[in-house]
Amino acid sequence: MLLEVKNLHVEVDGKKILNGLELSVGKGAVHAIMGPNGSGKSTLAHVLAGKADYVVTQGEVLLDGENILELPPDERAAKGLFLAFQYPLEIPGVATITFLRTALNAQRKQRGEPELLVPAFMKRLNEVAGKLGIDRDMLRRGVNVGFSGGEKKRNEILQMALLEPRLCVLDETDSGLDIDALKVVADGVNRLRSPERSFVVITHYQRLLDYIVPDVVHVLSKGRIVKTGTKALALELEATGYAQYQEEMA
């Protein structure tokens, strides 16, 4: 297993959000996590990436068998974990190109690999950016500054493509996207699918899963996985809604 989440309990400001969550994601697998608002989807994404303010009271998160809960976010990233943010932040004054190069080389350094020099970096960046329709002017601007919602999400996928993580966590990547933007983002993700790379796709709506087709679908409610199935489960949820799962827990 690439990712194993065992009996994870998490509190935020003294409030229980995750409640004994269990999740195993194999190499190359795409798992979707669906659930109503407030079920703990974004909390799971942030806890995996290592955001402060989330207090893990019980449980483990293993990446390749190693518990990563004690590691700072940057070390988790260097080990191959990537979180695509639901709301990518704007960083005025830090050019996207500088940000990407700093991030890539920081990860390489942490892994004991040599830094990528500018020409090699630029070559790779141009390849990846071209496929996502991100032009040079956008790369020179401050990170996400003045970007539309769709451009911000494309920029997340650009970072993912460049950093080549082993585990990609997509937190509501579909939110705020129209259908054309959604397709661009989904294409970007699908190009990155490989037997060596796993995905956890967190979403409220089934629509995204028409484009990024998952191997496994989980339903999250009140901080735990309450049902696991195939792609058909997502379609079923689309028809019936989440009400039954919320009632089951009540």
Add this chain to the structure above:
Amino acid sequence: MNAEIHPIKTAAETALVANFAAARRALPGAAAIAALREDAFKRFESSGLPHRRVEEWKYTDLRALMREALPLAGIPDAAAKALAKDAGAALASIEGRRIVFVDGAFVPELSDLADLEAGLSIRSMAQALAAGDPQLMARIGKVVPTDDVAVALNTAFMGDGALIEVAPGMALARPLHLVFVNVGREAVAVFARSLVVVGKGARAMLVESHEGTNEHQVNTALELEVGDEAHVDHIKITGEGSGALHVSTLMAAIGAHARFNEFLFTAGVGVVRNQLFVRFAGEGTIAHICGANLLKGRQHADTTLVADHVVADCTSREVFKSVLDGESRGVFQGKIIVRPHAQKTDAKMATHALLLSDTAEADNKPELEIFADDVQCGHGATSGDLDEDLLFYLRARGIPAKEAEALLIQAFVGEAIEGIEHAGLRDALLEYVAAWLETRA
């Protein structure tokens, strides 16, 4: 005379009186200049050093900060000149014409005075004072008159500095780089005074850098006259030793339809007070007055600005940024005056402080004095620490905490530096920022 008033009471004040009595005959200048010095010194004697109950000096109590008055710097010897050889090298990228002052004294042999363009004149202030130069006599102390006591002390003790004239219509090909370096092995007091006159329609870039490692007391003043339709950039970089006390005053009068860009960059001085008295004397002028301070330890930087809009149709923009670490303190006092005839004035002032520790402090005092009714004036201030969400975003991409902080600090200061037109200078300042961040890590 009121016998009750005894403004001279601290050791430093007493020493200043003794220093002036001892030095007055040796200071450059004939009768008229000597009288100017006497008048200025009387102004000091009647008030003493400015202290916290003087509103303009509320946050920088010079009386408390100046425990002693150091002896006046002497003429630099060969050893001092040798130490100053590489001064200003950090600004090599501006490819400026270096004009070097060691412990306040002009040193022609270290300066680049070859092939002066026709219409550019660079002279020693001490020599001009001694000669009673008529250009100087017509202007000194009159460009923007002030009662400020620090300026009074500068006038009383002024030794050397630059007297620069740029003829009307000429555009300087290279920036002028005034390199002030203090190398004396003993801590001394330096009183530098300069006058720069830029003629109508001329274009000049003036870079002033102050460096040194000793615990000097520096009182430097620049009178700057910007002619009608002239375009002048003045950049002052202060990076003296952490034991230094540095008081600096810019008195600038800007003509009509001119462009004036001021940038103050301070990193690594014990105590610095930058005073700017800018007078908009002609209509239709646009000025940007900006700056950035990087402070740590117990450093203290005070920027006190008075932008005086005397005439109509001028625009001024003030943006100052401070990065404050340790127990440092950043002070900004900005006053915009709009006189009754200064209709259509457009003046906006903003300050932003980034606090990197719980013990750093930012004090901010904006003042608007508006006597005209058809104007746009405003001010804004922010202060805060590094954004935790932004730090997380950077760290989630694999950037370690210190490096992520450095990126955000660079971005914060960089926004101010980006406004500088000269690419070489921009790069040099970004290097200063990077070097400062290195010392922080």
